[in-house]
Amino acid sequence: MITQAELPINHRGAVYHLDLKHGELADTVITVGDPARVKEVSKYFDKVELQRSHREFLTHTGILDGHRISVVSTGIGIPAIDIVMNELDAVVNINLKTRKINNAKKKLTIIRLGTTGGLLPDCTPGDIVISRYAIGFDTLTSYYQYKKTTELSQMEHELTEHLNDECGALYLTECCAELAQDFESLGVSGITATCGGFYGPQGRQLRIPLRHPQFIDKLAQFKSRNYPVVNLEMETAALYAMSSLLGHRCISLSVILANRTKGTFASDIKKCQETLITRSLSLIKDNLAVTSD
Helix, strand or coil: CCCCCCCCECCCCCECCCCCCCCCCCCEEEEECCCHHHHHHHCCCCEEEEEEEECCEEEEEEEECCEEEEEEECCCCHHHHHHHHHHHHHHHHEECCCCEECCCCCCCEEEEEEEEEECCCCCCCCCEEEEEEEEECCCHHHHCCCCCCHHHHHHHHHHHHHHCCCCCCCEEEECCHHHHHHHHHHCEEEEEEECCCCCHHHCCCCCCCCCCCCHHHHHHCCEECCEEEEEEECCHHHHHHHHHHHCCEEEEEEEEEEECCCCEECCCHHHHHHHHHHHHHHHHHHHHHHHHC
16 A cells, blocks of 8 residues: 555545546646646636646646546646656556555546747747657656666667767657657657756856856757757656656647747747647647547
8 A cells, every 4th residue: 555655645635736636637638837828728628627726736627629638737847747747647547545556557648738949940939849759867767667668778878979978867768659640740850858957957058157068069969760859848758757657648749939059039928839739739639539439
């Protein structure tokens, strides 16, 4: 049995951080970083049946085109993803009353709608990136029994050789190949770099000198399996790693706000986010229709 300290349960009998319990989460889950973006997604639902909020974690569960769907905010960064993914899985695969793991496991479909900085010279605000692979520049997977495929191990070796100590710890992850095909028409597919912070870890220098000033330039030159490194952000690799470990399907879709090569930033962030939401929801509706047949 899982102890109270390992899996805190609140007064409602729900998981502590997300405040969700069995029946309150749909099998298809959209994740966004900003809690304010949850309602920007759910306003397109036919109706919202349930709302839960705790700290930076906000959930709306409702109906989209006749199908049940949830949208959940994750907050910023890899530690938040570790919390969200473990608790989403606990809601559907652990009996929160008995604290025992269910024999039959449910497979969630998790679709991240995020914002990102682009590394391709010709990327512009509003362009959408499909993260076929992701590099985690952190130590999350070292705390779990994370077994990489032969392909991911080879890519990790290639990247380590290419960067030549111009970074810290890293690991490779990948999305659900089936979902990659479903969403490939949205934009460019490539490798996403998931960094442990917004400034120094992404090569931004304000007043503190960088330890690896050439990191971003070298990263932008890397290519594997015909995929270049196309963007930088702070969640995708962790999302893919946790999805793989827990047996869920996952894809990360991001809209470009900054061109890191040219040093420019979007003048209308809301418009970029709206583009990502509306175009993604159109394909999500198609995906829901197919999976329900």
